[in-house]
Amino acid sequence: MINEVLHTLPQVLIDGLTLGAVYAIVALGYTMVYGILELINFAHGEIFMTGAFVGTAILLTFAGFGWLASMPALVALVLVLVVTSVVTGLLGMGIERVAYRPLRNAPKLITLITAIGVSFLLQDIVRFIAELKNGNYILTGPSLFSGQIGIKASSISSIFNDASVKSSFFIVLIVAVIMMVTLDFFVNKTKWGMAMRAVAQDRETAALMSVNVNKVIALTFFIGSALGGATGVLFAIQYGTIDPYIGFILGLKAFTAAVLGGIGNIRGAMFGGILLGVMEMFAAANLPVVSHGVLGAEYKDVFAFAILIIVLIFKPEGLFGKVSVEKV
Structure with a gap:
């Protein structure tokens, strides 16, 4: 059994690092917003999905005009990433301004329900537009960087x-x-990053020290959403096919990665995303072997959320999080 597990290890690490990188960047959006507002922005997974659709639509437009064949693939990718990041960043700012800011002092349950409502709204809007333009809500983009490279792990x-x-x-x-x-x-070495950390630590005191809290929160949503949208483009390029529901389960797993690393901790979210991606691919490849066929590869999702439950039971602050002390 151990030999069978080791046989697949190189491919598992490659696939796990790819998926983990996606989880890590999406998890950053969750952890940034939570660190400042203590809000779980469940619409963030749908912003990732919107970025995937926007990026794919731009690539299809380039291909339709014949531009994709005449420009280097790397240039096309950079253009798509920049445009998509701006679009989804502005979308995130708009959601914060319209849906979250009026509820900033409301009970957390209300903002949580609002975030879930925004999530479903984005799903249906993207599905409607995709079906209107494409006749089908499943979208397949042009192939970029699709060449296969062999790695001779057996020589090692x-x-x-x-x-x-x-x-x-x-x-x-x-x-x-x-x-x-x-x-x-940006967060640790720049003036705006310092302002973000100040608002995350104590919003009222930061406001008294002339920090524009509304601008800092809007910037946080812009950066988190821009990163999420760009990651959606990378996901579409890597996996080829997208639909309006990819953001739901992936968003939940990215949230799991943020909790695993320590919600509110940026470096923890990065580590948690990579770790979760590798563990999930390991489970997908080896669960049938380890369980002697009782559990199939489809149980990798159960495996990911089982990790979340275990972390919440034994280390609720996450691997890199700090225990918060309630001041009275």
Whole structure:
């Protein structure tokens, strides 16, 4: 059994890192908003999904005009990422202004229900537009970076099987790392990042120190939503096919990653996303082997949420979170 698990390890690590990078960036949106507003923005998964549709629609437009064939794929990707990030960033700001800001002092349950309502609203709007334009809510974009690269893992050790990766794997991983490092630098080394940390620590005191709280919160939503939208583009390029419901389950798993790393902790969200992606791919590849066929690969979702339950029971603050002390 151990040998069978080791055989698939190279491919599991490759697939897990790809999926984990997606989880990590989406988890950043959850953890940034929670760190400042203590709000679980369940509409964030749908912003990710909207980004996937916007990016795919732009690529299809480029292909329709013949531009995609005449420009380097990397240039097309950068253009799509920038445009999609701006669109979804503004969408996130609009949601905050219309749906969340009027309820800022309301009970948390009301804002939570509002977030769920916004989530379903975005799902149905995107589905309606996709069916109107495409005749079907499932969208398949043009292939970018679709070449297969073989990795001779068997040359390292005969225990491992060879693995293969799409060229897009490297693009997804590199862009994800760039976005995560840039965000970490922005939050920890810039004036606006300092303002965000100040508002997260004590909103009232930050306002007394001349910090514009509304602008900081709007900027937080813009950055989190822009990252989520860009990640949707990377997801569409890596997996090819998207639909209006990809944001629901992926958003829940990204939230799980944020809780795993420590909700409100940016570096924890990054680590939690990568860890969850690798563990989920490991479960998908090896559950049938370990359980002797009782559990199939489809139980990987159960595995992911079982991890969430275990973390909440034994370490509710997460791996990198700090225990909050209630002041009286």
